[in-house]
Amino acid sequence: MTTEPSLKRSLLEVRDLRVHFPVKEGVFSRVNRFCKAVDGVSFSIRPGETFGLVGESGCGKSTLGKAICRLLRPTAGSIEFEGNALQSLSKSGMRPFRRDLQIVFQDPAESLNSRQTVGEILEEPFIIHRLGSEAERRAKVTALLDRVGLAKSSVSKYPFEFSGGQRQRIGIARAIALEPKLLICDEPVSALDVSVQSQILNLLMELQQEMNMSYLFIAHDLSVVRVLSDRVGVMYLGKFVEIADGDELFSNPLHEYTKALMSAIPSTDLDAVRDRVILRGDVPSPIDPPPGCAFARRSPIEVSEEEASQPGDFVEVSPGHWVELHPATVRDYERYITPSR
Amino acid sequence: MSEFPARDEPLLSVRDLVTAFDTDDGQVVAVDGVSFDVEAGKTLGIVGESGCGKSVTAMSLMRLLPQPAGRILGGSARFQGEDLVTASEERMRSIRGAEIGMVFQEPMTALNPVHRIGKQIGEMLLLHEPLSKAEAWQRSIELLKLVGIPAPETRVGEYPHQLSGGMRQRVVIALALACNPKLVIADEPTTALDVTVQAQILDLLRSLQKRLGMSVIMITHDLGVIAEMCDEVVVMYAGRVAERGSVRDIFGNPQHLYTRGLLESIPRLDSPRKQELTTIPGAVPPLSEMPVGARFAPRSSHPEVTAYLESASFREERPVLVEFAPGHWVEDCRYVRAFEGEMTK
Ligand SMILES: Nc1ncnc2c1ncn2[C@@H]1O[C@H](COP(=O)(O)OP(=O)(O)OP(=O)(O)O)[C@@H](O)[C@H]1O
C-alpha cells in the first residue's frame, strides 16, 4: 500500500500526477512507447510556504512545474488549487487562475518577447486582466521596476540590452505583477554567476515575505534549495523518493539518492571530511524505466534483481518525513517498517 | 632557464599575457596582463565569473583564438622552456594533443558525431605516435578502460550519441590523455554535468593525475571544484588577476574583496534557512568601459572608495600585484583589499 503525504490547509494539492510524452519512432510508426517524465507524483504546498524540488537533469522537474500551471496537460492525476481542480481545464477555463499561478524560467530570454520594451512586457498582465487605467498601469510598472531593483529608465529598453541577472529581474517583475499566490520558479538562478545568484535569491526571499506568496522552487543545486525552502522534495526518474522539512532532510537524509546528491556537492571547506556516496552507472531513461524500484540498480546498497524488481513504498517514517522505502534505498530499512502500516 | 635560478622551473610560466579581440566597437582587451605558474604534477585553478577571461586565457595558451578577431598582444607563456606565444603554428600543432591535452565544457565540441569513438582516439594517437591502425584501436580500448568506461571493447565501436553526457566527457578525457601529455587544460569540464556525475569525473581526474603525474589547469566558476581539486588558485576579475596563491591562502585567508565576496555569496549546505545571503553589490563593467585603475573598486564597500573613483589614479594607474605573503599575491590597491572592520569568517 502506498500512502501519500497530504496536508490540511494546503494551497496546492497534487495527487498521483502523471505526464507521459508519446515517443515518435520513425516517420510511419505508431506511437507505442511513452516517456514517463512525471510518473505518479503527490505533494502539497501550504500558503506562504516554499517547497523546494531537486533532482538531476531529466528527472521531470520542469515537466511537473509546467503541468501544475497548466502549460502542459497532465496524462492522469489531479491538481487542486485552492480546492479547484485544474487538471482538465481548457485554456479559457484556466484564465481566472492565471493571475494566481505564475512561473519564472531559468532563461528569461525564452519567455520575454524580445520585440517588446520592458515597459510593454510589464504592462501586459494588467492589460490582459483589464486592471486599472493607463496612468495606473504605468504607475504600477514603475513601482515594479523599483521593487525588483531596476532603474526607471528601463521601461523604454529591450530585454537584450540587459545582463542575465537583470533579465531575470524583469522575468520576476512580470511574474509578480498581479501578486500571484503561487510562484513556480524553474531554476531561476542556475544560469547566473554566484554574486548575481545571491542577489536574485535575496530578492525572491524579500518578495515572499512582503507578498506572502508560496513558491515551488525548482533547482538542481541542493545548497540553493536549502537556503530558500521550508520543505524539500527529491525527485528521481519522475517520482519523489524523499520529502521532508528542510532541516530534517539535510540533517537526516534517509534515501541513498538524497545522500548521494548531498555528498556530491563540492565543498569550499578545505578540511571537510566527507563520506562520498558514489552511484553506479547512469540515470536510466524515463522511456523504458526499469521495473520495480528505479534506483535499486544504481544504489550503493546492492540487492538481488528479484528484490530490485519490487517497487518501494512511499511512507511517512516520522512526522512529515516521507521516503521511498525499499531494501536498496534506505539503510536498515526494516527499522522503518512499523506494524501499524 | 637563468630566469628561475632559485627553484625548479615550473612546467608552464605565463607572464603578462594580454589578449584582445577586434570587434565592431573597436579593440577590446579580454585578458589584461595575466601571470601565473603551473608546477609539474600540480593543479592550478582559474576561477572567476562569466566573461572574466578564463577561456580566452586557455585559448591563448593553446593558440586557438578565433581568427582573425583574436590576437595575443603581449606577454609570454614558457612551456618547458619554449614560448607558446611565439612558437610557429606547425610547432603548436604538434604540442596540442601530444604535450598539452584539452578538455572542454561541452564534450560534443571535442567529438566528431559521425566517427566511432575508437577512430577518434586512434586518429589522435596516429597523429603523434608511430602506431599501426590495429595498435591504435587497441590503445583506444585501454584508454577507455583507464577513464572508467564499462565494456570498453563494445564502446570503442560506438558513436558519441550512443553515450550519456558523463561517458562522453570520459571519452574526451581519454582523448586528452591519449598521448601522455605533461599538461591538461580543462575548461569547465564538469559544468554541463549533473552533480553526481561531476563527482565521478572529478574523482577520475584526481586519480589519473596521481597515476600519470601530469599537471592540470582547471578552469571553473565553481569555488567548490577549485577547493577540491587545486593546489594553486588564480582568481580573475574583469580580465585581470585579482588574487593568486595556494588553495589555503585563497580559501583560508582571502585578501581581495572580490575573493571574499565570492566565497561569502555561495549558499552552503549549512547556511541558515531563509536568511539573507551576502551579495557583491553592482555588476562587472562591460569590456569597452574598463577602467585602468582597480577594476573592482566601483563595487568595493571601502568607506573612502568614492574619492578613489574620482581620482586621477583610478583613471590612469594600473595597480600591480604585491606578494602579501610568500606565494600569495594580491592586487595592490587598498580600496579593493580586505580592510579593517571587514567581515570576518
Ligand atoms: N515536450 C516533450 N516531449 C517529449 N519529451 C519531453 C518533453 N519535455 C520533456 N521531455 C522529457 O521528459 C523528461 C523530463 O524532462 P524535464 O525537462 O521535466 O526534466 P528536468 O528535471 O526539468 O531536467 P533539467 O534539470 O535538465 O531541466 C526528459 O526525459 C525529457 O527528455
Ligand SMILES: Nc1ncnc2c1ncn2[C@@H]1O[C@H](COP(=O)(O)OP(=O)(O)OP(=O)(O)O)[C@@H](O)[C@H]1O
Ligand atoms: N570572439 C570574441 N570576440 C569578442 N570578444 C570576445 C570573443 N571571445 C570572448 N570575448 C570576450 O572576452 C571576454 C572574456 O571571455 P571568456 O570566454 O574568456 O570568459 P570566461 O571567463 O571563460 O567566461 P565563462 O565563465 O562565461 O565561460 C568576454 O567579455 C567575452 O565577451
Ligand SMILES: [Mg+2]
Ligand atoms: Mg528543467
Ligand SMILES: [Mg+2]
Ligand atoms: Mg569560459
